[in-house]
Amino acid sequence: MEKIRVRFAPSPTGSLHIGGVRTAFINYLLAKKENGILVLRIEDTDKVRSTEESKNAIISGLKWLNINWDEGPYFQSERSELYIKYLNYLIEKEAVYPCFCKKEEIDKEKELAKKNGKPYKYSQRCKYLSDKERIDKISKGEEFVYRFNVEPGLVRFNDLIKGEIIFENNILDDFIIIRNDKTPVYNFSCVVDDVEMRITHVIRGEDHLSNTHKQILIYKALNKEIPYFGHLPLMLGKDKEKLSKRHGSVSIEEFENEGFLPEAILNYLFLIGFSIKDNKEIFTIDEMIEEFSLSKISKSSPIFDHDKLKWLNSYYIRNLSDEELFNKAFSFIPNDLKSEDRDKLLKILREIKPNIKVLGDIKDLTIYFYKQPEYNQQELKNIKNNINFINFINDFIDIIDDIEPFESSLIESHINKILKEKNILLKEIAQPLRYLLTGKYVSPGLFILIELLGKEKTKKRISIIL
RNA sequence: GGCCUCAUCGUCUAACGGUAAGGACACCGCUCUUUCAAGGCGGCAAUGGCGGUUCGAUUCCGCCUGGGGCCA
Numbered sequence: 001m002e003k004i005r006v007r008f009a010p011s012p013t014g015s016l017h018i019g020g021v022r023t024a025f026i027n028y029l030l031a032k033k034e035n036g037i038l039v040l041r042i043e044d045t046d047k048v049r050s051t052e053e054s055k056n057a058i059i060s061g062l063k064w065l066n067i068n069w070d071e072g073p074y075f076q077s078e079r080s081e082l083y084i085k086y087l088n089y090l091i092e093k094e095a096v097y098p099c100f101c102k103k104e105e106i107d108k109e110k111e112l113a114k115k116n117g118k119p120y121k122y123s124q125r126c127k128y129l130s131d132k133e134r135i136d137k138i139s140k141g142e143e144f145v146y147r148f149n150v151e152p153g154l155v156r157f158n159d160l161i162k163g164e165i166i167f168e169n170n171i172l173d174d175f176i177i178i179r180n181d182k183t184p185v186y187n188f189s190c191v192v193d194d195v196e197m198r199i200t201h202v203i204r205g206e207d208h209l210s211n212t213h214k215q216i217l218i219y220k221a222l223n224k225e226i227p228y229f230g231h232l233p234l235m236l237g238k239d240k241e242k243l244s245k246r247h248g249s250v251s252i253e254e255f256e257n258e259g260f261l262p263e264a265i266l267n268y269l270f271l272i273g274f275s276i277k278d279n280k281e282i283f284t285i286d287e288m289i290e291e292f293s294l295s296k297i298s299k300s301s302p303i304f305d306h307d308k309l310k311w312l313n314s315y316y317i318r319n320l321s322d323e324e325l326f327n328k329a330f331s332f333i334p335n336d337l338k339s340e341d342r343d344k345l346l347k348i349l350r351e352i353k354p355n356i357k358v359l360g361d362i363k364d365l366t367i368y369f370y371k372q373p374e375y376n377q378q379e380l381k382n383i384k385n386n387i388n389f390i391n392f393i394n395d396f397i398d399i400i401d402d403i404e405p406f407e408s409s410l411i412e413s414h415i416n417k418i419l420k421e422k423n424i425l426l427k428e429i430a431q432p433l434r435y436l437l438t439g440k441y442v443s444p445g446l447f448i449l450i451e452l453l454g455k456e457k458t459k460k461r462i463s464i465i466l
Numbered sequence: 467g468g469c470c471u472c473a474u475c476g477u478c479u480a481a482c483g484g485u486a487a488g489g490a491c492a493c494c495g496c497u498c499u500u501u502c503a504a505g506g507c508g509g510c511a512a513u514g515g516c517g518g519u520u521c522g523a524u525u526c527c528g529c530c531u532g533g534g535g536c537c538a
Contacts, residue, residue: 119469281491
């Protein structure tokens, strides 16, 4: 059997959207599963809206996620001759015709249709021009577009995800495939490229489902084999509206900047809108490839749930070794902390690891290591009134210099000794002590915390109460 | 408005036409514990509606309703 060839074909008109990532990933999984080829094609025929920045964002986003393609990137803007070549074929076959209608004329027709409550369809006025009339108009320098000659009939195809789909050709009018500036319209360049790139499976978002109608007609006119189509239900936001900035992060850079791991994102994208028989949730890439099948994709639109992504992300973080976490988290470590030695940073990260949901949390979780806490005066007053605590602190300050090495188990035994002598419970002093040390009531375990803060900071911060 | 499409807990989903409708996230409670988190245990919560087909519908069919997409 011939090798499967799939493609991911984004328009570079913005950052790489998480929905696009899902499409890319599903194409990637299919290619891997079937031992096929994934082509990356940048659809930048819209010169006004396409930006260099966006192209870079797409490419670097995919690379960051490790969604590797086998061919490309191809840029449609560099392939204009190709579209003209295919256009000429269609002209010869009389599958298309030039249309000289002015925009104002068309607008007038649209208005009329609207007034009569009828859907607008092009009148086909230019379809019946004689060759002489055409040559005449062209030689007079009149601008024209090429329209596709839609014949009556219907288009029927079996969508790999949605099932059988039927479109009546009479809902279409003679649509434009080449603009008056000789640039191809999306549906045309897309088909030409898919033909040229020998794409066997077109897997894309559901927003392209109705385009498929026109595209199949073009394939037929071109006398080319029609690929398989599969249309992915669109991911939606919490309110079931199109997923947008309003729902939180949507572009892949944002996820990267917040501190999501590529593994977690891909795992999440795999889970959503996909049916898995056993109750497994965590998948390696290889397992995803193994498990993947287009038939397991749900037909209904999944809602993107940031909470579940966060949970997966925190799961992946918890299961990182200290070394791995250090490497992945390095750019998220606040600058003031980076000067600490590597061993210490490793330990700090290990301690806060179960509290990290996204790597961006590291900043808040470590702030007291490099910044003097700001205390609430009322809290300090309460602590001062805690006789047992003050009692304990006085003793602790006295012996703190004797603790050598300054290391958690030794700190623990010294503290426990004091507590035992004074008959105080650890419970009674833990929270006030934590507050003095960090300015918070949440932190890693006390003894390791003291070790990591170091002797000087510890002394300085507890002295404030005396 | 036209065409296409979808429908199980709040969310992602499981269930040869026969289940007490299962799991996960979120939420709540308990537990562990020097705090938070993580962990363990438990709880809440769904087949959109109406008709068929069938001994029996989440499951098959039709209609309605609702959502989404494309075009206008």
